[in-house]
Amino acid sequence: MAELAVTAVGADRPGIVAAVAKVLHERGGNVEDSAMTILGGHFAIVLIVATDDDPDALRAALEQGTGPLELVISVSRAEGERRPHEPTHLLSVYGADHPGIVAGVTAALADLGANITDLETQVIGRDEPVYAMVIEVVADDEAALEDRLTSVCEELGVDHTLRTIEAETY
Structure with missing residues (x-):
């Protein structure tokens, strides 16, 4: 079976996940990894699916099965090899909302070779809004990371x- 990356975005409403999952199941696909979220009134899905389906055929089936x-x-x-994505650090950034926060912080992480495994942002509050960003990161050199982040x-x-995120033991 091949792995396909499937994305679907649309106005948020009940039934999106069920409709996508139904088509995948009917075509013999297996969801191996997924992320789903609501952003600004839109629902976004990203899936890695193991399937024997051709990408174009699966897209057509999904479009037909989710038409309404x-x-x-x-x-x-x-494409590419699967790498473990266990984050080593949790970074929180907060302050007055203005353009450039995501660009500046993520550029600093990239410069250090840190890998972002999850990133969420939100503006909190109405009277005095605060921009909050939480990032899960895989990074080797915590001291260099802290120094660069302090500067940026x-x-x-x-x-x-x-x-630092401590690994959980089961």
Whole structure:
């Protein structure tokens, strides 16, 4: 079986996940990895699916099976090797909302070779809104990471906290 990357985005409403999952199941696909979220009134799905299906055939089937939901669907081969994505650090960034926060912080992480495994942002509050960003990161050199983040966040006029994530033992 090949792995395909499937994305679907549309106005948030009940039934999106069920409709997509139904088509995948009917075509013998197995969802191996997924992320789903609501952003600004839109629901977004990203899936890695193990299937014998051709990407174009699966996209057509998903478009037909989810037609009334008016989703924008993309299907492509999931290229590249799978790497473990266990984050080593949790980074929180917060301050007055302004352009450039995500660009500045993520550029600093990229410069250090840190891998972002999850990133969420939100503006909190109405009277005095605060921009909050939480990032899960895989990074080797915590001291270099802290030094670079301190510098970048100071330039951006935001605060940050960096915490080590301890591996859970089961």
